[in-house]
Structures are given as structure tokens and as C-alpha cells.
Amino acid sequence: MSLIDDEGPAPLTTFVIAVDGPAASGKGTIAKGLGEAFDLPVLDTGLLYRCVGMTVKAAGEDLDDQDAAQAAAVLLTADQLEDPRLRTREAGEAASRVAVHPRVRDALWDFQRTFARQEGGAILDGRDIGTVIVPDAPAKLYVTASPEVRAERRWKQLKAQGERVSKAAILADIRKRDARDGGRDAAPMKPAPDAVLLDTSEMTIEAAADAARRIVEAARARWLSSHEG
Numbered sequence: 001m002s003l004i005d006d007e008g009p010a011p012l013t014t015f016v017i018a019v020d021g022p023a024a025s026g027k028g029t030i031a032k033g034l035g036e037a038f039d040l041p042v043l044d045t046g047l048l049y050r051c052v053g054m055t056v057k058a059a060g061e062d063l064d065d066q067d068a069a070q071a072a073a074v075l076l077t078a079d080q081l082e083d084p085r086l087r088t089r090e091a092g093e094a095a096s097r098v099a100v101h102p103r104v105r106d107a108l109w110d111f112q113r114t115f116a117r118q119e120g121g122a123i124l125d126g127r128d129i130g131t132v133i134v135p136d137a138p139a140k141l142y143v144t145a146s147p148e149v150r151a152e153r154r155w156k157q158l159k160a161q162g163e164r165v166s167k168a169a170i171l172a173d174i175r176k177r178d179a180r181d182g183g184r185d186a187a188p189m190k191p192a193p194d195a196v197l198l199d200t201s202e203m204t205i206e207a208a209a210d211a212a213r214r215i216v217e218a219a220r221a222r223w224l225s226s227h228e229g
Contacts (some may be wrong), residue, residue, distance in 0.1 A: 017031075021142055033213070034213065043116075070101065
């Protein structure tokens with residue numbers, strides 16, 4: 001049985017922040033900033049899929065083989081997420097391909113939900129956090145930006161890491177990943193109905209971080225008020 005189609009987990013009892021959005025929208029930077037502002041641990045859930053994808057590739061298996069991808073997902077451990085190779089363009093493409101497999105998403109559901117339920121609260125960033133992983137999160141943001149702006153950001157990031165690739169190629173990757181992530185049957189990327197949209201296209205990092213912090217502060221105030229007594 002699919003975990004995400006189950007009757008549902010016990011409700012959250014801690015303050016959790018869900019940060020969703022497409023590739024290079026700035027959600028990772030925003031999530032990290034929120035972690036510092038609210039003293040909460042942060043999980044970049046995209047690393048889970050990147051790790052699965054790179055594990056499948058390292059084994060010489062096909063990324064489109066759901067059985068191979070599921071096997072890698074089941075055996076994934078937290079220490080694997082520290083591998084710097086998971087930040088490469090190759091890993092990002094591999095992640096998008098294995099993420100379409102429903103059994104992979106099911107295998108990683110418990111890992112993410114367990115992180116979210118830790119004492120004191122947590123922040124998770126990804127593509128289906130507010131819709132599937134923690135739909136009951138008290139604070140939800142959907143961070144986005146135009147494909148052109150996101151391509152520019154990703155190009156600069158990869159260039160800083162020593163990867164040589166054209167901005168045109170990155171833009172093509174962005175558009176392809178958006179279509180794949182938004183069109184998959186299993187947990188497609190989309191804003192949760194109650195998520196606050198934050199378009200960072202014309203924002204500086206500081207402005208985006210400040211806007212996100214204010215959104216979360218308002219959500220936390222509502223959550224604390226509802227839990228008084």
C-alpha cells in the first residue's frame with residue numbers, strides 16, 4: 001500500500017515549516033535562513049532524490065528502472081546526504097528522473113515525516129512538502145521565480161563549483177525539470193492550497209529572506225494562539 005495514500009499519520013504537534021518550489025527558485029537558501037532565524041533543523045529533501053539517483057547510476061542501473069531506484073531509496077541513510085557530488089548538475093537531473101517513481105516517493109516518505117515530527121519542530125524544503133509530506137504543517141511557503149532568473153542563479157552556482165555549462169543549457173534543463181516535476185503522476189509539484197506564494201524573481205536574497213521570515217512569523221503567531229491552553 002502506498003504510504004501517501006494511507007489513512008494518514010498522526011497529526012503534527014510541533015511547529016513545522018514547509019518550503020516548496022521549483023529548481024533554483026531560492027527555496028533552499030530561504031529554508032536555511034529560516035532555520036537560523038527560528039533555530040530549527042532543516043532538511044533539503046531534494047538531496048534524498050539526488051542520492052537515490054546517483055546511487056542508481058553508480059550501480060550501473062537505469063534511472064527509469066523503478067525497482068532499482070526503490071532499492072536505493074530503501075537503503076538510504078542520513079550520512080549519505082553529505083556527499084558534495086549531490087550538488088552537481090548530473091545529480092539534479094538524476095533526481096528528477098527517479099522522483100517520478102511512486103515507490104521511490106513512498107520509500108522516502110517515512111524518512112521525511114520522521115524528520116518533521118522531531119521535538120521542537122523542523123523545516124523541510126522540496127516539491128511536495130506542503131501537499132504530501134506534511135500537509136498539516138502550520139507554515140507553508142511556495143517559492144518561485146521565472147525560468148530565466150532561476151537558470152541564471154543555477155548557472156552561477158554551478159560555475160562557482162567548477163562546472164562548465166552554458167546558461168542556455170541550464171535554462172533548457174530548468175524547463176524540462178519543471179515539466180517533469182509538475183506533470184508526474186506521483187506527488188506532482190504544485191503549491192498547497194494554503195501555501196503563501198513568494199515570487200523571488202526581482203528580489204535580493206536579503207529581501208526574499210525577510211519576506212519569508214515575516215510570513216512564517218505570522219503563521220507561528222496563529223499556531224501559538226491556537227495551542228494556548
